Amino acid sequence: GAGVSQSPRYKVAKRGQDVALRCDPISGHVSLFWYQQALGQGPEFLTYFQNEAQLDKSGLPSDRFFAERPEGSVSTLKIQRTQQEDSAVYLCASSLGTGNTEAFFGQGTRLTVV
Amino acid sequence: RKEVEQDPGPFNVPEGATVAFNCTYSNSASQSFFWYRQDCRKEPKLLMSVYSSGNEDGRFTAQLNRASQYISLLIRDSKLSDSATYLCVVNMWTGNQFYFGTGTSLTVIP
Numbered sequence: 709g710a711g712v713s714q715s716p717r718y719k720v721a722k723r724g725q726d727v728a729l730r731c732d733p734i735s736g737h738v739s740l741f742w743y744q745q746a747l748g749q750g751p752e753f754l755t756y757f758q759n760e761a762q763l764d765k766s767g768l769p770s771d772r773f774f775a776e777r778p779e780g781s782v783s784t785l786k787i788q789r790t791q792q793e794d795s796a797v798y799l800c801a802s803s804l805g806t807g808n809t810e811a812f813f814g815q816g817t818r819l820t821v822v
Numbered sequence: 823r824k825e826v827e828q829d830p831g832p833f834n835v836p837e838g839a840t841v842a843f844n845c846t847y848s849n850s851a852s853q854s855f856f857w858y859r860q861d862c863r864k865e866p867k868l869l870m871s872v873y874s875s876g877n878e879d880g881r882f883t884a885q886l887n888r889a890s891q892y893i894s895l896l897i898r899d900s901k902l903s904d905s906a907t908y909l910c911v912v913n914m915w916t917g918n919q920f921y922f923g924t925g926t927s928l929t930v931i932p
Contacts, residue, residue, distance in 0.1 A: 739918060741919070741920065743922075748830075748924075749924055749925075750826075750828075750909055750922035750923050750924045750925045751866065751909075751922045752922070753919050753920070753921060753922075756918060756919055758918070763918070764918075764919060767919075799865060799866075801920070810856070810868045810871070811868075811920050812868075813865035813866050813867070814865060815864070815865050816865055
């Protein structure tokens, strides 16, 4: 596709439910990032992949959060046993390389935990 | 302390005004700098990269002061369509994370 695609766009989950959020980066982009954005805040870094390797997961808030990118393309962010504080927009971004290259964002998945 | 600090605003300015946003970053190892724009309920999009010598793109001018770890964005002749949140972003090549500020909200008033 022409841009970064995320699905679903909206997700309502009951507290305790597991959710999986998908990101399709721009074809050929090496780097992939996941961010969490709460209302009125800037995006907060969660994790970073270079191809299939998860090089940094220091931003994942708890061990309930897990991300993978097994073939170096599509990535999935999984949240187990969702809590109300997990409600946020989850943004995926990709970039062609590393360093001084622009990151392109998907439209995000708005997760609401009730 | 957050990696990137911004004044959240809001900034409410009349059409045609000049407005400036500032941003500071904490890690001197930061190597790349950007301003992103985010419209309400939309994803962030690159407005411009920020180069050491400063750079201009139409009505927008970005400046970087490495000694003070300070980045600025100047918007001249504000348009209604400039209303958005402006995010200051830094990237450290060693880890390649993009760190975002909280964003500065701008509303241009007719």
